[in-house]
Amino acid sequence: MGERIIELRDIKKSYGQVYALGGVNLSVDRGEVVGLIGDNGAGKSTLIKILSGVVKPTSGEILVRDNPVAGWSAARSRDAGIETVFQDRALAVQQTIVRNIFMGRELTGFMGWLKVNKEIAEASRLMREIGFTSKVFTPHSIVGQLSGGERQGVAIARAIYKQAELIILDEPTTALSLTETAKVFHFVRQVRASGRSILFIGHNIHHVFDIADRFVVLDRGKVALTADRSEVKSAEDLINFMEDVAHPGGLPGLHEGAEQRA
Amino acid sequence: MSKAMEPDLQTPLGRTSGPAAKEWSHPSNHWLRGFVLDNRASLGTLAVFIVMMAVFIIANPTVFTTWYLYSSVLTTLPVALFVVVPLVFVVTCDEIDLSFPATMGFASWVFALVVQAGYDPFLGIAAALVTGTLLGFLVGSLVVYGGLSSLIATLGMNFLLRGLIQIINEGKSTALTNLADSAAYKIFSSQIWGIPVQIFWAIAFVVFSALLYNRHRFGAQVRVVGDNPDSAKQMGIDVKLVKVKVFVFTGIGAAIAGTFSVMINFTWWPTAGDGYLLPVLASVFVGGTPTWGGIGTVVGGAIGAVTVSFIQTGVVAAGLSGFYVQFFNGLIIILSLLGHKWNQARYR
Numbered sequence: 001m002g003e004r005i006i007e008l009r010d011i012k013k014s015y016g017q018v019y020a021l022g023g024v025n026l027s028v029d030r031g032e033v034v035g036l037i038g039d040n041g042a043g044k045s046t047l048i049k050i051l052s053g054v055v056k057p058t059s060g061e062i063l064v065r066d067n068p069v070a071g072w073s074a075a076r077s078r079d080a081g082i083e084t085v086f087q088d089r090a091l092a093v094q095q096t097i098v099r100n101i102f103m104g105r106e107l108t109g110f111m112g113w114l115k116v117n118k119e120i121a122e123a124s125r126l127m128r129e130i131g132f133t134s135k136v137f138t139p140h141s142i143v144g145q146l147s148g149g150e151r152q153g154v155a156i157a158r159a160i161y162k163q164a165e166l167i168i169l170d171e172p173t174t175a176l177s178l179t180e181t182a183k184v185f186h187f188v189r190q191v192r193a194s195g196r197s198i199l200f201i202g203h204n205i206h207h208v209f210d211i212a213d214r215f216v217v218l219d220r221g222k223v224a225l226t227a228d229r230s231e232v233k234s235a236e237d238l239i240n241f242m243e244d245v246a247h248p249g250g251l252p253g254l255h256e257g258a259e260q261r262a
Numbered sequence: 263m264s265k266a267m268e269p270d271l272q273t274p275l276g277r278t279s280g281p282a283a284k285e286w287s288h289p290s291n292h293w294l295r296g297f298v299l300d301n302r303a304s305l306g307t308l309a310v311f312i313v314m315m316a317v318f319i320i321a322n323p324t325v326f327t328t329w330y331l332y333s334s335v336l337t338t339l340p341v342a343l344f345v346v347v348p349l350v351f352v353v354t355c356d357e358i359d360l361s362f363p364a365t366m367g368f369a370s371w372v373f374a375l376v377v378q379a380g381y382d383p384f385l386g387i388a389a390a391l392v393t394g395t396l397l398g399f400l401v402g403s404l405v406v407y408g409g410l411s412s413l414i415a416t417l418g419m420n421f422l423l424r425g426l427i428q429i430i431n432e433g434k435s436t437a438l439t440n441l442a443d444s445a446a447y448k449i450f451s452s453q454i455w456g457i458p459v460q461i462f463w464a465i466a467f468v469v470f471s472a473l474l475y476n477r478h479r480f481g482a483q484v485r486v487v488g489d490n491p492d493s494a495k496q497m498g499i500d501v502k503l504v505k506v507k508v509f510v511f512t513g514i515g516a517a518i519a520g521t522f523s524v525m526i527n528f529t530w531w532p533t534a535g536d537g538y539l540l541p542v543l544a545s546v547f548v549g550g551t552p553t554w555g556g557i558g559t560v561v562g563g564a565i566g567a568v569t570v571s572f573i574q575t576g577v578v579a580a581g582l583s584g585f586y587v588q589f590f591n592g593l594i595i596i597l598s599l600l601g602h603k604w605n606q607a608r609y610r
Contacts, residue, residue, distance in 0.1 A: 054496050075498035090496045092489035093609045094556040103486050104497030112479040140300075144609020158497075 003030045004066055005166050005197055006051065006082065011060035013046050020046040021057070022221040028166055033188060033198045035212025037205055039242065042218040044201055045087070048170050051199070052084035053077030078105070081165030085172060087201075089155040093144035098123045100143055101158045126157040130187055149180035156187060167191060168199045173207050185211060205242075209235035219245045303550030304562030306605050310548070310598050311569045314576070321580040331579055333458060337526055339571045340464035342538060343564055344519035346545045347471045348512040350563040351481075353546055355508045356488040356555025357412040361401050362516040362542070364423035366535025369394040369513075370520030371427060374436045374530035383446035390517045397423070398513020402506035420539075427532050436530040451525040460522055467518075472560040484508060489556030544591070545570045548598040552606060569594060 007027040013020045021043045028034050038044050049055035050062075053074040062072050064080045077084075084090075091100050101123050107115045123139040130153060137146060143154060152172065159167050169188070173181045188198055188211050202208040208215070215232060217225040224245045232238060298305060319326040345362050352359045369390040376386035401419050405412045441447050452459050475481035487494045487504045495501050516535070524530045549566025551558035573594055577587045 052496060053498075073498070074496060075500075078498050084496070086493075086496060090490070090493035092486045092493055092556065094489045095485060099482060099486065102482075104483075104494065104499040106479045106482050108479050113473075114477050114479060114482060116477060142609055144607075 004028075005030055005064070006080070007063040007066070008047075008050070009061040009063065011047075011050060011057045011062075013043075013050065013055065014058050019221050021050075023060070024218070024221070024223055026216060026223065028197050028199055030165070030197055031192060031195045032213045033192050033200055033211055035208035035215045036199060036201045036218060037208050037215065037238065037242070038218030038224075041220070043221040044218055045170070047218065048084065048086075048168055048199075048201065051077065051082060051168060052086075053082075075104075078162075081163070082168065083159035083162070083164035083166070084168040085152075085155045085159050085170060087170040087174065089151050091143050091151055091154060094142060096140050096142060097127070097137070097146075097154055098139045100154050101126060101161060103158065105162070122161070123157070126161055127153065130156055130160065131183055149176050149183075152176060152180065152184070156184075160191075164196065166197045166199065168201070170201045171203060172200070173202065173204065181207070205238050206235045209238060217242060217245070301559075301561075302605050303602060304559045304565060306601050307548065307550050307559075307562045307565045307569065307598065310594065310601065311565055311572075314569060314594065315572065318572070318576040318580050325579045325581075326576075329456065331575060333456065335571050335575050336461045337458040339568060340458075340460035341519045341523045341526075342542055342545060342567045342571060343464040343468060344515045344522065345512070345538060345542050346549070346563045346567045347468055347560055348508075348515035349542060349546045350549070350551050350558045350560050351471075351475065351484050351508045352412075352512055353551050353553065354475075354488045354555060354558035355484050355505055356491075357405065357505060357508065359401065359412065359416045359509060359512045360539065360543075361397075361416040361419040361423065362512055362519075363535040363537075363539045364420045364427070365394055365397045365401075365513050365516035366520035366523070366538065367427050367532065368397060368423050368520075369517035370524045370530055370534050371431075371436075371532075373521045374438060374524060377438050377441060378436055380440075383441060383444045387446065387450075387521055390521045391514060394513040394515075394517025394520075395510055396513070398510035398516075399506065401513070402509025405509065406502045406505045424536070431532045433532055435532065438524065438528050438530065441525065441528055447525060450522065460526075463522075467515075468560065468564045475558070475560045480504075480507065485556060485558075541570050542567070544595050548595055550598075550602050550606075552602070552608070554608065557606075566598075569598075 005028050007025075009025055011021055011024045011026075024043070024047060026047070036044060036047070046055060050057050050072075053072050053076055056072060062069050069076065069080070092103065095103075098119050102119055107119045107122070109115050120139045127139070137150065143151060146154070156172075169184075172184050176184065185207075188200065191198055192213075200208060200211055209232070213229050215225070215227050215229075215238060216223060217227075217238070219242070225241060315326075325331060345366070349359060349362070372393045373383075373386040373390040376389050377383050401416055404410060404419065405415045408415070450459065450463065454462075475484070483494070483499055483504050486497075487499065487501050491501050494504075519538070520535055523534060545567040546563050547553070547566070548569055549559060549563035551563060570591070573590050574587050577590050578584055
């Protein structure tokens with residue numbers, strides 16, 4: 001595998017007495033798609049928030065390209081080339097598409113005045129590149145007027161603007177139509193082809209299985225399994241494994257039900 | 263943008279054909295329609311103002327064609343504008359600042375002390391600005407880093423600061439008789455061609471602030487923070503710092519406003535600024551800035567301030583007794599809010 005982009009070592013996070021993460025090791029290399037799966041409450045969201053710098057870990061080490069970093073923050077994470085598309089998409093819905101794409105990273109010239117025309121041109125280019133264009137909206141459209149898929153497009157456009165090394169997609173296909181899901185998948189493959197990495201978090205294990213090179217299963221704040229694509233035969237294997245972890249004794253009839261659900 | 267910065271991605275599904283992919287089209291192709299849509303809040307406020315003035319002029323044409331009426335409004339209006347405009351930023355940030363009257367009093371007190379001690383009024387203005395900045399920072403830090411409700415905390419600070427002024431001065435005012443000969447007075451408080459010079463400074467302040475709001479990183483971050491503070495934080499914006507800056511801006515505006523009001527009257531009163539609390543707040547909301555944060559309009563707020571200033575003068579000049587002033591104040595506020603409610607959609 002190529003260069004190591006980010007590595008988490010023995011990351012713990014507690015909220016008061018409750019441990020959300022109890023010592024997680026996770027790394028992402030250049031050009032790979034890592035699928036992160038786990039049940040509700042497994043600690044996926046906490047892990048993402050730590051990677052994106054929104055939440056600070058209670059203990060543990062974060063290494064960017066094998067160098068330990070101090071003072072990890074959201075701004076530091078973005079500087080390190082990590083972009084996150086949050087599950088709630090983190091959009092300001094009363095603002096324009098342009099303002100959302102350049103949120104926290106405004107294109108400014110002299111004394112902090114905005115380069116308005118440049119922002120509009122860049123926003124148009126980004127939205128075109130990922131194929132989320134339409135005759136109905138413009139870079140000046142208010143995000144609140146857009147559909148769920150179009151909003152996801154804005155969030156992704158924001159993430160790819162600065163040649164990010166690693167893009168974290170938190171449940172990107174939730175509540176999307178089939179064509180919109182296909183667009184997201186296509187986008188993931190393009191990013192991998194361009195030599196960058198993706199951490200793909202999904203509820204739908206079939207989606208994750210289709211797209212990821214490596215799987216990390218999180219269970220109750222710990223990594224329960226790390227497996228390469230070649231080691232896992234099918235999505236059902238992953239589902240069975242997750243259920244075995246969740247209910248070590250096994251529950252009668254659970255596997256069949258899970259397969260139907262998925 | 264250099265070539266190296268561009269991600270070498272292809273369009274998903276592998277095509278770029280079709281007119282939609284080439285360039286986004288504006289839904290409102292006519293420039294006038296786009297302009298009206300983009301500025302509908304401030305245009306609505308302007309419409310309210312024009313209708314109100316039309317009613318006044320029809321009621322008493324002779325008084326409303328004399329320049330004196332406008333001259334007196336143009337003298338006092340700038341004082342309000344210097345606080346209305348920063349308050350648009352505060353309300354956009356989803357906060358409120360009720361401490362600006364006391365900041366006006368405090369900063370202008372410092373100005374009065376410096377001038378009374380025989381120093382140049384320019385030095386007094388500088389001292390007032392520093393005082394306003396510090397008080398804004400104090401109030402902002404208390405609200406933001408103390409995690410207090412800005413509604414209650416700034417109300418408390420207003421009483422506290424005003425109380426300090428009253429305790430030290432024991433209700434005594436300060437007359438500044440030597441102010442009239444100074445260069446600062448000529449620049450900030452005299453008349454040009456019969457027009458009070460304050461209004462030019464106020465217009466410059468409004469234009470600068472409107473650009474700051476719409477075309478500067480500060481304004482962009484204020485809007486995003488007010489719209490969705492969680493997203494702003496996730497995108498690396500220091501939400502707390504942006505909020506503190508907004509309170510500092512109000513402190514600076516209040517310091518200018520207080521100094522201007524002292525210059526008009528040549529006298530500083532311990533109650534300086536007190537009467538501005540409710541008219542200024544009303545102006546912000548009459549101007550079309552909604553209470554929920556994220557959006558607002560500086561120009562609309564300024565037009566709102568003009569509207570509110572003309573109500574009092576207009577009601578009396580139109581021949582009604584002074585008892586009607588409050589009724590018309592309330593009427594204009596309610597009608598404006600109803601208009602904006604119909605005019606603006608709230609996106610979630």
